Each structure stands twice: as structure tokens, then as C-alpha cells.
Amino acid sequence: MSKKVAITGMGIISAIGMNVEENYHSLIHQKHGLSRLQNFDSIHKDQIFVGEIKMRNDELATFLNLSTNHNFSRTAMLGLCAVKEALENASIKDVNEYKTGFISSTSVGGMDVTENYFLNYEDLPEMQKYISSHDAGASSQQIANSIGLKGFVSTISTACSSAANAIMYGARLIKSGKLDRVIVGGTDALAKFTINGFKSLMILTDEFNQPFDVNRKGLNLGEAAAYLVLESDEIVKKSNKKVIDYLAGYGNANDAFHQTASSDNGEGAYLAMKKAFEIADIQPNQIDYINVHGTATNNNDLTEGRALLRIYEDNLPNFSSTKPYTGHTLAAAAGIEAVFSLLSLQNNVVYPNLNFQTPIEELNIFPTTTLVKKDIQYVLSNSFGFGGNCSTLIFSK
Secondary structure, eight states, rough: OOOEEEEEEEEEEEEESSSSHHHHHHTTTTTEEEEOOOOOOOOOEEEOEEOOSSOOOOHHHHTTOTTOOOOOOOOHHHHHHHEEEEHTTTSSSSSSSSSEEEEEEOSSHHHHHHHHTTTGGGGGGGGGGGGGGGHHHHHHHHHHHHHTTTTEEEOOOOOOGHHHHHHHHHHHHTTTSSEEEEEEEEEOOOHHHHHHHHHHTTTTSSSSOOTTTTOOOBBOBBBEEEEEEEEHHHHHHHHTTTOOEEEEEEEEOOOOOOSSSTTTHHOOOHHHHHHHHHHHHEEEEEEEEEEEEOOOOOOHHHHHHHHHHHTTTTTOEEEEEHHHOOOOOOHHHHHHHHHHHHHHHHTTOOOOOOOOOOTTTTTOOOOOSOOOOOSSSSEEEEEEEEEGGGEEEEEOO
């Protein structure tokens, strides 16, 4: 269990960029990707802003060189875009060279396509090919097949902590010696189901989201995909590969408080962070930047803030939410924020928390609102899901 987990590649596609470089450029220039919905129709499209990738499904299929008869959902295509970049970034030509696995996460799965036809599939034989792409695991297998992976494939769906749990699971498989290399992350496309669902919960804002602001009104949904390549430090040394950074610690806890809300004192978030510090074998004051979950909902920001104060009291390090840039991308959120955390480490920057004006009275804490350049050795990233599933990752140089 002493093996270190190196990160040797990363790939991303989101509303603020088609690759890692474009995403970083948007973050440091405070360029968000929120807009009105364009790629499909919704009764709410004029009431909400979303983090939408401005490529239609046919354009994505062409970009990926898929056959005209493919049955990839948008979720699968976004995932494949990010996985291909991650493999290229890691200089991996033979994906089966070592004991390699693929752990993907999603909430939407293939429903971004199937939701349009489920009432009349029997009358649309040309659309029946998508039925087999509906479940969450289908996108994972399609991506694995596309890159030629013969090894272990698994899918995690724990709502908004999904990609963090995929990263955590991959690290544990490496540390246990079961795998040498694991591609981990998450992908989710926008869908009517999620837009309508979050609308019914009354946590969508009709403006741009304002994490940790007293006047926050809710979240903006988004779509994205992001993946990391994790490798055993032994393999890295053997192959003389370049390491981006390391996954130093991780923790998961479930406070089982409510189906869609966190406990008032942020118990799950507190326990997840505490466990991550233990595994990383560092103290909280060694964290230089916290990429908070920061959904801008009334419940999340208050409970996450309370959990942070339980750990840090009055000595909070720089923290910010990057969801004002991309929207909340559900199962992909921890994946894209892992990439953002690594870019923070690489470039020694803290991203501004957009749209913040006034602190929450009960907390009186202030996210970073300007681009800060400082020496960064450790970044903590929080991701919390429905049902109380809370996960924390710690990345290090």
C-alpha cells in the first residue's frame, strides 16, 4: 500500500474550452462559458443559463471520426474527446502495455438521446440502436472499446461526487497492486431530464451563479468531460515518464442526511476532508488552495462553509469555486475540477471566484475574487453528491 500515485496525463472538454490549454486560458482570463441553451429545445431555455459546449452531436461525431451508423450518446462522445487528449498528454501509444483499467463516471449516461424517443421507439426503428446506449455503463464500454482497452472497465454513479470516487477507486487499485495504470474521470451531457429535475428542486438560478454569496439563488447546469491518467510511481520510474503531479490523499464519507441536501453542520464534508488529510499525511495548514464544491445553492455553500470552518476555524487558505465558469457538470464536476487543481499546481495560481459580492452572514468567509499568484504545493478539491456522498481529493507537486 506504499505505492505513490502519479498523474501523467489529463484531458478535458467543457463550456470554456475544447482542451486543457483552452480551459486554463479561460480560467486565468476570467472568461465564463455560461449562455442560453442552444443545442436542444427546453421549456426552460429562456429562463436559465447553462454551461453548454457549442458543438452539435453530428459535429462531435465527425470530430471523433465515428461511423455514420454509430450509437454513441453525447455523454459518450464528450468522454471520448477528453480520454483521447489525456492519453496523448501521457504519451501513451499502447493502452494495454501495462495492467490498465478505465473507471468512468456519469449521471446522465445515454439518456441525453433516449429521452427524446422512449415513448415511440417501436415506431422509429432507426433510433432503436440507442436503447443499448441508455445505461450509465454503456458510455464507459464504448470509450474503452474506442481506445482499444482490453483491461478492467467500471462505471461509478454517485451523483456529483462520481468522478472523485472514480479517481479514488483508481488510486486504490494502483496502491493495492491490482493495476499499474488507470484512466479515471467523468462525463455528463446536458439533458432535459436533469434540467427539469433540478428545476423541480427549485435550485436553478435564472442568473449567473454566485458561490458563497449571501444573495446566491442556485446553480447553472453544465456539460463536460475530464479524465486523468494515474500510474504507479514504479511504472513511471521504469519508463522514465514525466509526472504532472501526484494524487496525495483522498477521502469519502456519507452523512446519509437527506436525498438532495447536506447535513446542517456539513458532517459528510468534514469527514471526507479529515480522511483525505490522514491519507496524504499532511496538516490542513499545508493546503495552499481549496477548489470548493461551491454550487451556489443555499444548502451547499452554507454546509460546506461550516465544514471548512470546523477544520480551519479562522485560518482558511485561498479558496474559490470554478462553477461560475463551467456550470455544475454533475458527474464530471470532480473530473474537470481535478484538471483545474492540477493546472493550479503547475502554474502557481488561484482562480477568482466569479460573481461574489457579499459574504454569507452565518459564515463571514471570503473566497478569492482576483487571480492570485503564489507558491502552491497542495490543492484540495471537494465534490459532494446527492444522498450525502461527499468526496475530497488532495493533489501535490
